[in-house]
Amino acid sequence: MSAPLxxxxxxxxxxxxxxxxxVSIEVHAxxxxxxxxxxxxxxxxxxxxxxxxxxxxxxAMSLRGAPYAPGSRAEGQRAGVAMVTQELGLIPxxxxxxxxxxxxxxxxxxxxxxxxxxxxxxxxxxxxLGAVGLTSLEPSRLVGSLSLAERQLVEIAAALARAADxxxxxxxxxxxxxxxxxxxxxxxxxxxxxxxxxxxISHRLAEVEGIADxxxxxxxxxxxxxxxxxxxxRDEVVRLMVGRAIADRLRRQxxxxxxxALRTVGLAGRGFQDVTLDVRCGEIVGLAxxxxxxxxxxLRTLFGASPPTAGTIYVGGSGVPSLIxxxxxxxxxxxxLLTEDRKADGLLLPLSVAANITLAHLDGVASxxxxxxxxxxxVAARFVNALSIRSHSLxxxxxxLSGGNxxxxxxxxxxxxxxxxxxxxxxxxxxxxxxxxEVHRLLGDLADHGKGxxxxxxxxxxxxxxxxxxxxxxxxxxxxxxxxxxxxADRIMAAALSGHSAAxxxx
Amino acid sequence: xxxxxxxxxxxLIVLAILTLAFGVGxxxxxxxxTFRTIANQIPEAVIAAVGLTYVLVIAxxxxxxxxxxxxxxxVLGVTLARYGLPLPIAVLAALITGALCGGLNGxxxxxxxxxxxxxxxxxxEMARGATYLVTRSETQYVGERVEGxxxxxxxxxxxxxxxxxxxxxxxxxxxxxxxxxRYMVAVGTNEEALRLAGVDPRxxxxxxxxxxxxxxxxxxxxxxxxxxxxxxxxxxGFELSSIAAVVVGGTSLMGGxxxxxxxxxxxxxxxxxxxxxxxxxxxxxxxxxxxxxxxIAAVLADHYRRARHQASA
Numbered sequence: 001m002s003a004p005l006x007x008x009x010x011x012x013x014x015x016x017x018x019x020x021x022x023v024s025i026e027v028h029a030x031x032x033x034x035x036x037x038x039x040x041x042x043x044x045x046x047x048x049x050x051x052x053x054x055x056x057x058x059x060a061m062s063l064r065g066a067p068y069a070p071g072s073r074a075e076g077q078r079a080g081v082a083m084v085t086q087e088l089g090l091i092p093x094x095x096x097x098x099x100x101x102x103x104x105x106x107x108x109x110x111x112x113x114x115x116x117x118x119x120x121x122x123x124x125x126x127x128x129l130g131a132v133g134l135t136s137l138e139p140s141r142l143v144g145s146l147s148l149a150e151r152q153l154v155e156i157a158a159a160l161a162r163a164a165d166x167x168x169x170x171x172x173x174x175x176x177x178x179x180x181x182x183x184x185x186x187x188x189x190x191x192x193x194x195x196x197x198x199x200x201i202s203h204r205l206a207e208v209e210g211i212a213d214x215x216x217x218x219x220x221x222x223x224x225x226x227x228x229x230x231x232x233x234r235d236e237v238v239r240l241m242v243g244r245a246i247a248d249r250l251r252r253q254x255x256x257x258x259x260x261a262l263r264t265v266g267l268a269g270r271g272f273q274d275v276t277l278d279v280r281c282g283e284i285v286g287l288a289x290x291x292x293x294x295x296x297x298x299l300r301t302l303f304g305a306s307p308p309t310a311g312t313i314y315v316g317g318s319g320v321p322s323l324i325x326x327x328x329x330x331x332x333x334x335x336x337l338l339t340e341d342r343k344a345d346g347l348l349l350p351l352s353v354a355a356n357i358t359l360a361h362l363d364g365v366a367s368x369x370x371x372x373x374x375x376x377x378x379v380a381a382r383f384v385n386a387l388s389i390r391s392h393s394l395x396x397x398x399x400x401l402s403g404g405n406x407x408x409x410x411x412x413x414x415x416x417x418x419x420x421x422x423x424x425x426x427x428x429x430x431x432x433x434x435x436x437x438e439v440h441r442l443l444g445d446l447a448d449h450g451k452g453x454x455x456x457x458x459x460x461x462x463x464x465x466x467x468x469x470x471x472x473x474x475x476x477x478x479x480x481x482x483x484x485x486x487x488x489a490d491r492i493m494a495a496a497l498s499g500h501s502a503a504x505x506x507x
Numbered sequence: 508x509x510x511x512x513x514x515x516x517x518x519l520i521v522l523a524i525l526t527l528a529f530g531v532g533x534x535x536x537x538x539x540x541t542f543r544t545i546a547n548q549i550p551e552a553v554i555a556a557v558g559l560t561y562v563l564v565i566a567x568x569x570x571x572x573x574x575x576x577x578x579x580x581x582v583l584g585v586t587l588a589r590y591g592l593p594l595p596i597a598v599l600a601a602l603i604t605g606a607l608c609g610g611l612n613g614x615x616x617x618x619x620x621x622x623x624x625x626x627x628x629x630x631x632e633m634a635r636g637a638t639y640l641v642t643r644s645e646t647q648y649v650g651e652r653v654e655g656x657x658x659x660x661x662x663x664x665x666x667x668x669x670x671x672x673x674x675x676x677x678x679x680x681x682x683x684x685x686x687x688x689r690y691m692v693a694v695g696t697n698e699e700a701l702r703l704a705g706v707d708p709r710x711x712x713x714x715x716x717x718x719x720x721x722x723x724x725x726x727x728x729x730x731x732x733x734x735x736x737x738x739x740x741x742x743x744g745f746e747l748s749s750i751a752a753v754v755v756g757g758t759s760l761m762g763g764x765x766x767x768x769x770x771x772x773x774x775x776x777x778x779x780x781x782x783x784x785x786x787x788x789x790x791x792x793x794x795x796x797x798x799x800x801x802x803i804a805a806v807l808a809d810h811y812r813r814a815r816h817q818a819s820a
Binding site: 326 | 684685686687688689690692693696697699700701702703704705706707763764
């Protein structure tokens with residue numbers, strides 16, 4: 001094969017822990033390379049490095065045989081690399097034409113902030129839009145009035161208008177309907193025929209099989225394999241994505257009691273439908289699924305933070321439906337929620353560890369509305385010791401704690417509230433390996449002490465280590481339920497993907 | 508929270524330096540009369556600053572306190588002068604007026620999620636308009652019936668001043684030591700976190716706006732008693748000078764951090780500055796230039812503190 005258009009070798013990057021370790025890939029002109037892997041496998045970091053948004057700690061890249069080390073996205077674009085990101089980066093109040101050429105708008109004078117040459121902008125925009133099949137879209141339309149698919153295509157057009165040789169598409173179809181997606185694929189095929197290189201990132205394996213020439217599978221920051229797409233079967237891809245290590249891990253031995261902790265019948269809300277759930281005291285029920293499968297929305301609805309559209313929730317052994325219209329109702333019924341985003345939805349960052357622990361049950365350390373400071377410190381000290389939260393003092397602002405200790409402080413909040421049901425969303429995201437094991441141990445202990453726990457996680461290893469049962473969600477539906485005897489990583493992953501392939505199959 | 512004593516100490520030092528500087532500079536600033544004058548002029552500013560401190564702590568703003576002061580003053584003046592009602596009933600009517608205005612502010616913010624800047628900006632105009640209607644745009648001379656409120660004194664200090672000090676102490680206690688105070692700080696720091704901890708922030712926010720309106724009305728009563736009249740143009744710009752004093756006192760415009768005692772010191776600093784500059788012979792334009800610069804310096808100091816805080820996070 002000829003010299004590659006783009007090559008990377010030995011790329012490394014770590015944040016709290018390594019995300020990319022010794023990654024090498026090549027993309028040839030006229031080729032679509034698909035990157036697949038679980039959430040957190042390193043796909044996004046890799047694409048951000050290629051586009052210049054992130055710098056690698058080690059390794060080298062080359063473009064058309066010349067060294068390539070972009071310091072910014074703009075530098076990457078000048079070199080001929082463009083990325084279309086998952087988060088749509090367009091400004092809704094600008095027109096399509098302005099959005100296409102935002103950083104190099106044609107001007108009537110040489111002034112940097114001078115008058116825009118509307119005629120040339122319109123003509124250039126039409127050319128650029130034509131290149132992605134949007135021939136009927138007026139460049140003067142406001143971006144805010146476009147459908148998600150049109151926006152995605154406008155972003156791709158903007159990338160192509162910069163004469164990109166290498167185009168990175170990160171989950172380009174996540175917002176698209178099947179018919180819109182097929183329009184996008186037609187354009188990707190055309191780009192390939194014209195000799196562009198394309199890096200295509202997607203969870204939807206059916207799409208990947210349809211469009212990719214080669215597939216690179218990433219797992220835990222490493223490229224596990226790179227092979228011709230036609231030589232890889234889908235179950236093989238899934239197996240490579242998940243890896244074998246999981247099956248060997250030690251598992252918690254739970255013994256759920258017959259008492260119910262939480263039950264739902266036909267629960268539906270924004271982003272999920274018809275969820276029937278039965279959690280026993282002492283049981284950890286896992287929620288597996290891909291991003292956007294509806295897990296977070298389900299937990300928020302159980303907690304009263306989002307309204308349900310149908311179905312009933314029963315808390316405890318009661319046969320009477322529980323009315324949960326707000327988090328306040330849920331907390332009073334003994335439910336606690338550890339949110340996915342600790343900092344945005346959980347912690348009072350500048351406030352003390354003690355104030356964060358007592359927040360959900362401040363009445364417990366107050367009399368006649370006056371906070372008993374010594375009582376509060378005693379309570380905080382008790383939980384800091386019990387959960388071994390590492391802090392200099394109880395007065396230390398919680399923002400100064402590590403992610404793992406912040407998570408433990410939030411867990412302490414619900415323990416002090418004496419919640420019987422814990423809803424846990426991505427409990428170890430962004431937490432180092434040591435604290436992660438501690439959080440796992442704590443969750444296990446809580447279940448052993450009779451709490452009912454519902455845990456959403458993108459980390460299969462975590463789910464399989466801790467849970468008694470795992471419900472797999474896919475595109476808002478429960479796509480499978482497994483117990484320790486029946487689950488395997490392959491089966492869970494296949495169920496998580498099932499909704500996506502169904503959607504693709506109807507295209 | 509541990510940084511609070513140090514911030515208050517800083518304000519005290521600024522206040523001491525200003526006082527000494529004017530004392531040395533003008534030669535006649537350091538007299539009992541000066542301080543008595545200042546003490547008797549600032550109660551309404553202190554009272555309003557207490558309510559505003561709470562509003563700022565919950566990450567809101569209240570632009571309507573000046574107009575509410577004028578409206579409640581007008582209600583007091585008209586009920587006394589035109590209708591001849593007994594003083595306690597007139598005062599009660601004035602306070603209820605302020606609480607209702609604050610309640611409407613709070614309702615708009617809580618129930619319809621109108622940004623407090625907009626809700627209270629509307630109230631600023633509406634209460635002022637109502638003031639003109641109530642007074643028929645004429646100053647209501649109330650006479651000695653209310654002067655008793657202001658003229659009574661202990662050790663030469665007016666009852667309103669002493670009452671304002673008691674209010675500051677009480678409000679600081681509520682802010683730092685009670686469940687209500689903790690929830691206010693939590694709302695201003697991260698309202699969603701408080702909501703997801705099972706505490707409904709809405710009643711709390713409503714009460715804070717009602718309190719701000721009520722205290723603005725109390726400031727209006729004090730103001731009326733001091734001048735023995737209700738002027739429909741009273742308190743124009745009062746909201747801005749009050750917010751300035753609160754911010755100078757170390758309360759953050761971003762919410763979640765504030766001190767009522769700090770606000771008292773902020774009012775004192777601005778009052779000493781104004782009175783000292785006047786005695787030094789500065790005209791109104793100079794006074795305003797200097798006061799404005801002090802406000803900006805205070806906000807920059809707040810910004811710097813925040814940036815340092817986030818850097819350590």
